[in-house]
Amino acid sequence: MYFNNGEKQNLQPKLIEVLIYLADAYPAVVSRQELIDKVWQGNTYVGENALNNVIWNLRQIFKEGMQDEVIETLRKTGYRLLIAPDSLSSPSSSAEHTSRPSARRLWPWLAAAVLVILFISSFGLLNHSQQTSQRSIQALTTEPGLELFPSPSADGRYLVYKWVSADGQVDLFKRDLLQPGLAAVRLTYDQASEGHSVWSHDSRFLYFSRKDRSKAQCDIVRMDMQNYEEVFVTHCPIGGGYYYIDISPDDKILAFYGSDPDAEQSGVYFLDLQDKNASPVRFSCARHCGYKDRDMAFSPDGKHLVLTRRVNEFNENIYLVTLSDQSTRQLTQGEEDIVGLTWHPDGQRLVYAVQRADVRSGFMLDLRTGRQYPLEIEGLSYPSFARNQPWLFFQHRSEQYQIASVQVDAQISSAPYPVLQSVYNHKYPDYSATTNQLAFISNETGHYEVWVSDAFGNNRRQLTHLKRNSRYPTWSHNGQRIAFLATDDDGKGDRIYQVDVATKRISALDSPFEGHNRPTWTLDDQGIVSAVFNQDHTDIYLFRQDGSVPQRLTFNGGEYGIMQDNDKLIYSVQRKGLWQTDIHSGQTRQLLEEQHFRNPYSWTLSEQGVYFMQANNQHQQLRHYDLANGQNLVLLQIPSASVESDSPLTYDANHARLLFTETEFPQSDIKMLKDPLFQ
Structure with a gap:
C-alpha cells in the first residue's frame, strides 16, 4: 500500500x-x-x-x-x-x-x-x-540452449551472460540493450567453461571464471570491455560447477568462490585488486565449520556481505555479515537451495531466489522490517540488479524430470521410453524384483516425498508425508522396506530413514554422523551401506540394524557403493573411477579409471556387471562393464543432458531394462523485470 x-x-x-x-x-x-x-x-x-x-x-x-x-x-x-x-x-x-x-x-x-x-x-x-x-517483464535472450547468470553493467545498458549450446559449447556473450536489433557479441572463444561474471562499477572491466578440465586448470580472468583484452587474476578450484564472484563498490576487493589445501572445503576468498602481488585471503571459516559458504554479494555501501551458507544438501540459507566486526545474522529460515541473490541499489533490500523441490521462485526481503515479498514469477533464479537502476535481471528456467527406461537386451539400440511422466517431477527410481514395483520421489505435494507404483508407473501411492524433501529411495531385497535420505528434525544434518511399505511407519537409522549419502542394502537386509561426510574424511560405512558401531568399509574417499555379495563392495570415488574391496580382508583394487568412469552416481550393479552412464560435451553413453572379463561396451548413445547428471540407475531383470531420471535439455532465458515494488 x-x-x-x-x-x-x-x-x-x-x-x-x-x-x-x-x-x-x-x-x-x-x-x-x-x-x-x-x-x-x-x-x-x-x-x-x-x-x-x-x-x-x-x-x-x-x-x-x-x-x-x-x-x-x-x-x-x-x-x-x-x-x-x-x-x-x-x-x-x-x-x-x-x-x-x-x-x-x-x-x-x-x-x-x-x-x-x-x-x-x-x-x-x-x-x-x-x-x-504495472510491472513489465522483457525477454532479453531467446537463443536455443541455456542463457545463464545475467550480469548487467552498472547503468543497465549492457548485459553479459553465459550461453550453453545444445552441443555443450560454453562461452560468454554481451548484449547492448539500447540496441536490441544488434546481435549479441561473443566475448570468449575457447573450449573451456566460463562461469559467473561481474562488472567493475565503472563498467570498464569484467571479471569471470574459466575452467578448462583438459588442462586441469581454473582461472579468474579480467577482461577489458573496450578492447576485450584478457588478464589472469588468480586461480580457482578445478572441482565443482559454480564459480560465484562479486566485487566491492570501490572496485578494490574481488570476492570469489575458491579453495586452498589448508581448508577443509571450499569457501569465499577476498583478493586485493590494488596490490599486484596480493594472494587470495580466505574470508570463510576454514576448519571445523559445519557449513560451507557459497554465493556472496557486497552491499552497495561496502559495509556488509550477504552469503549463502550450506550445511548439507537439505539446508542452505542466507546470512548477513557486518565486515567491520564479522558479526553475522541469519536472514532466511528453512531453505534448502539458494539460487542467486542480489542487493537492491538502495542497500535496504535483497532479492533472492530459492529452489524448492525443483521449483524456482524469487522473493524480496526488506532488511529494515524483516518482511518478505514473493515476486510470483515461477522459474526465477540468479537475480541481479543493475547497480544504478532498480531493474532486476534474472534467469528464467524451468526443469522437468520424468522416469524413463531403455531395453538392454535389444539387438538394435532403442531410444529411452517414458515410464512415469506428468506435469510434476518424478525422480530417482529404484526397482524391486521381489514386488515388481518402483520406488521414486515425486514433488506433486510440494515436497519430494517417497512414492511407489507398479513396474510401469501405474497404481501410484504416497508412502511418506514428511513435508520436507526426500532423496534416493532404495528397496530392501525382501521388498518390505525402503531406505531414503532426508533432513533431520532440526535441519542441521540429514538422516537415513526407513519406511515400512505395508504400514507406512518411518524410523531413523541409528548413526553418529550428521552427513550421509545414498543408501543401499546388504544382501540380508540387516544393514545399510552409505557414505558419510564429516570433517576428517568422506568414506563408506556399514550401518547394521542392531545399532552396533558403524563399520568403515573404504579408506580412499568412497562415495557410493553396492554390495556385490556378502564380502565384496563395488564403489565409486569422486574423480578416481570405480573400485572393489573385500570388506573383511580390506583388499582393494581399481576396476575402471576416471577417464572411463567419471560419474560416481549414475551406475548400478547386475549379476553380469556394472551399467553406467559416461558423458562428454556431445553425448551421453550407456555402457556395460563385465566384471568377469573386463570388457567395457557401449550399449546406447543419447544426446547430452538426456539423463540427469546425478541420477541413479536401477536394473529391472524381469523386463531386461534400465530405469533412470530423464530430463530434456532445459531452456533458460534472461529476462528483465521492472516493478513498482522496486521503486
Whole structure:
C-alpha cells in the first residue's frame, strides 16, 4: 500500500485468520504446522515464511501502548495468546494482572486490529493487483540452449551472460540493450567453461571464471570491455560447477568462490585488486565449520556481505555479515537451495531466489522490517540488479524430470521410453524384483516425498508425508522396506530413514554422523551401506540394524557403493573411477579409471556387471562393464543432458531394462523485470 508521504506498507489478509485461530485455541499452544495447515491449507512453501511475517506484524500492531508481550513463541513448539479474548467480564486475580496483560487493555486493541487489518487488507489487495498490472517483464535472450547468470553493467545498458549450446559449447556473450536489433557479441572463444561474471562499477572491466578440465586448470580472468583484452587474476578450484564472484563498490576487493589445501572445503576468498602481488585471503571459516559458504554479494555501501551458507544438501540459507566486526545474522529460515541473490541499489533490500523441490521462485526481503515479498514469477533464479537502476535481471528456467527406461537386451539400440511422466517431477527410481514395483520421489505435494507404483508407473501411492524433501529411495531385497535420505528434525544434518511399505511407519537409522549419502542394502537386509561426510574424511560405512558401531568399509574417499555379495563392495570415488574391496580382508583394487568412469552416481550393479552412464560435451553413453572379463561396451548413445547428471540407475531383470531420471535439455532465458515494488 502506498501512502501520501511516499511510504509503503504491505499487510497480509492472513493476519486476522491467525489472530482468530490463536484466540479460539486459548490457552492452548498452537503448533506452526497446525497454523499452516488451517490458514494456508497446508501450503508449507508459502506458509513457513508467511507465518513469520504474520506473527511479526501482529506484535507490531499490539506493541504501541502495551508493555508486555501478547503472543508468546515457544521454541520448536508453536505460539499461544497470553490473554483470553472472552474474559472482559470475568474476575481476575491480582496475580493474573501482574503476570500478563489485562484483558481490558488487550481487547480494544484486538477489535481495532481486526478493523484496521480488514480495511488495509482490502486496499492492499487492490494495490497489489495494480502493482502486478504495472510491472513489465522483457525477454532479453531467446537463443536455443541455456542463457545463464545475467550480469548487467552498472547503468543497465549492457548485459553479459553465459550461453550453453545444445552441443555443450560454453562461452560468454554481451548484449547492448539500447540496441536490441544488434546481435549479441561473443566475448570468449575457447573450449573451456566460463562461469559467473561481474562488472567493475565503472563498467570498464569484467571479471569471470574459466575452467578448462583438459588442462586441469581454473582461472579468474579480467577482461577489458573496450578492447576485450584478457588478464589472469588468480586461480580457482578445478572441482565443482559454480564459480560465484562479486566485487566491492570501490572496485578494490574481488570476492570469489575458491579453495586452498589448508581448508577443509571450499569457501569465499577476498583478493586485493590494488596490490599486484596480493594472494587470495580466505574470508570463510576454514576448519571445523559445519557449513560451507557459497554465493556472496557486497552491499552497495561496502559495509556488509550477504552469503549463502550450506550445511548439507537439505539446508542452505542466507546470512548477513557486518565486515567491520564479522558479526553475522541469519536472514532466511528453512531453505534448502539458494539460487542467486542480489542487493537492491538502495542497500535496504535483497532479492533472492530459492529452489524448492525443483521449483524456482524469487522473493524480496526488506532488511529494515524483516518482511518478505514473493515476486510470483515461477522459474526465477540468479537475480541481479543493475547497480544504478532498480531493474532486476534474472534467469528464467524451468526443469522437468520424468522416469524413463531403455531395453538392454535389444539387438538394435532403442531410444529411452517414458515410464512415469506428468506435469510434476518424478525422480530417482529404484526397482524391486521381489514386488515388481518402483520406488521414486515425486514433488506433486510440494515436497519430494517417497512414492511407489507398479513396474510401469501405474497404481501410484504416497508412502511418506514428511513435508520436507526426500532423496534416493532404495528397496530392501525382501521388498518390505525402503531406505531414503532426508533432513533431520532440526535441519542441521540429514538422516537415513526407513519406511515400512505395508504400514507406512518411518524410523531413523541409528548413526553418529550428521552427513550421509545414498543408501543401499546388504544382501540380508540387516544393514545399510552409505557414505558419510564429516570433517576428517568422506568414506563408506556399514550401518547394521542392531545399532552396533558403524563399520568403515573404504579408506580412499568412497562415495557410493553396492554390495556385490556378502564380502565384496563395488564403489565409486569422486574423480578416481570405480573400485572393489573385500570388506573383511580390506583388499582393494581399481576396476575402471576416471577417464572411463567419471560419474560416481549414475551406475548400478547386475549379476553380469556394472551399467553406467559416461558423458562428454556431445553425448551421453550407456555402457556395460563385465566384471568377469573386463570388457567395457557401449550399449546406447543419447544426446547430452538426456539423463540427469546425478541420477541413479536401477536394473529391472524381469523386463531386461534400465530405469533412470530423464530430463530434456532445459531452456533458460534472461529476462528483465521492472516493478513498482522496486521503486
